[in-house]
Amino acid sequence: MKGQVKYQVIGLMSGTSLDGLDMAYCEFSLEDGQWQLIIPVAETQPYNEVWQQKLGEITEVSGEELIFTDRDLGVWMGEAVKEFINKYQLKPDFIASHGHTVFHQPEKGITYQMGNSFAIQAISDIGTANMVMNYFAQQLGQSFDVGGQIAQQGEPNQSLLASLNQLPYYRQPFPKSLGYEWVHQEIIQPLEQENLSIADAITTALHHAAYQVAKDVNTFADEKTGTFRVLVPGGGAFNVYFMDTIRKNCSETVELVVPDKKTVAFKEALVFAFLGVLRVRNEINCLQSVTGAQYDHSAGVIFGNLDHAQ
Numbered sequence: 001m002k003g004q005v006k007y008q009v010i011g012l013m014s015g016t017s018l019d020g021l022d023m024a025y026c027e028f029s030l031e032d033g034q035w036q037l038i039i040p041v042a043e044t045q046p047y048n049e050v051w052q053q054k055l056g057e058i059t060e061v062s063g064e065e066l067i068f069t070d071r072d073l074g075v076w077m078g079e080a081v082k083e084f085i086n087k088y089q090l091k092p093d094f095i096a097s098h099g100h101t102v103f104h105q106p107e108k109g110i111t112y113q114m115g116n117s118f119a120i121q122a123i124s125d126i127g128t129a130n131m132v133m134n135y136f137a138q139q140l141g142q143s144f145d146v147g148g149q150i151a152q153q154g155e156p157n158q159s160l161l162a163s164l165n166q167l168p169y170y171r172q173p174f175p176k177s178l179g180y181e182w183v184h185q186e187i188i189q190p191l192e193q194e195n196l197s198i199a200d201a202i203t204t205a206l207h208h209a210a211y212q213v214a215k216d217v218n219t220f221a222d223e224k225t226g227t228f229r230v231l232v233p234g235g236g237a238f239n240v241y242f243m244d245t246i247r248k249n250c251s252e253t254v255e256l257v258v259p260d261k262k263t264v265a266f267k268e269a270l271v272f273a274f275l276g277v278l279r280v281r282n283e284i285n286c287l288q289s290v291t292g293a294q295y296d297h298s299a300g301v302i303f304g305n306l307d308h309a310q
């Protein structure tokens with residue numbers, strides 16, 4: 001493809017940590033087959049206590065309440081995006097939303113995200129790592145363990161750490177992915193059953209996550225020659241103790257690269273904005289080799305008129 005094509009997209013991502021809705025206004029340009037991107041503005045709309053409780057208990061509600069909550073969350077997301085657009089005077093071509101994951105059990109062929117897309121479109125008039133550590137940090141009244149300060153005060157439980165590192169999931173081949181149900185049953189519950197201090201529970205979870213990250217990184221690094229550079233986005237990049245622990249478990253050829261803070265904080269919203277761009281172009285955005293889908297395809301449902309998208 002020759003010439004330049006541009007897209008202005010708002011990407012939305014709601015994490016299972018229940019901290020809030022990430023909104024990233026992204027500008028993508030395609031010129032001579034090469035994609036370039038920038039994130040002019042991005043911010044998180046926090047969930048209030050009512051929404052945190054409602055989403056935290058969503059797997060236990062009736063089907064009827066699930067449907068109503070799906071609609072209500074879509075309305076809430078739409079209002080948040082509308083406010084975001086007005087605040088920064090944005091003119092996006094479209095919104096790409098992942099939604100909030102309620103059920104994710106790939107071994108049963110089940111995944112469900114709520115946050116009704118039609119409601120988002122109608123309201124806005126335009127077309128294991130941190131999860132476990134955040135869970136325990138919140139018991140101390142903190143949203144997350146800032147910089148790993150709590151974890152540094154604890155000691156990892158070595159017997160439990162060894163047990164967690166032997167979970168069968170880690171020996172399964174790709175593609176694979178985790179849901180909150182698995183994390184709660186296989187990691188959070190065993191940590192709670194040991195009656196550890198909060199600091200010991202967090203640092204055990206941290207060392208477990210760091211070991212698993214480093215193990216996979218080392219596997220790929222061993223297949224390469226020279227320095228193997230790994231981009232580290234996501235909230236874990238801000239956890240100094242976590243990053244140091246990963247580095248200690250990585251081979252000498254591995255270099256961990258932390259991008260700018262905006263990319264780190266809003267990388268998932270950025271990714272879904274780009275997946276939305278590929279969907280609008282009817283290009284493949286879901287790979288069988290990554291997701292376990294039956295075939296490569298262009299995933300996503302489009303609401304509204306996108307004729308104005310270049």
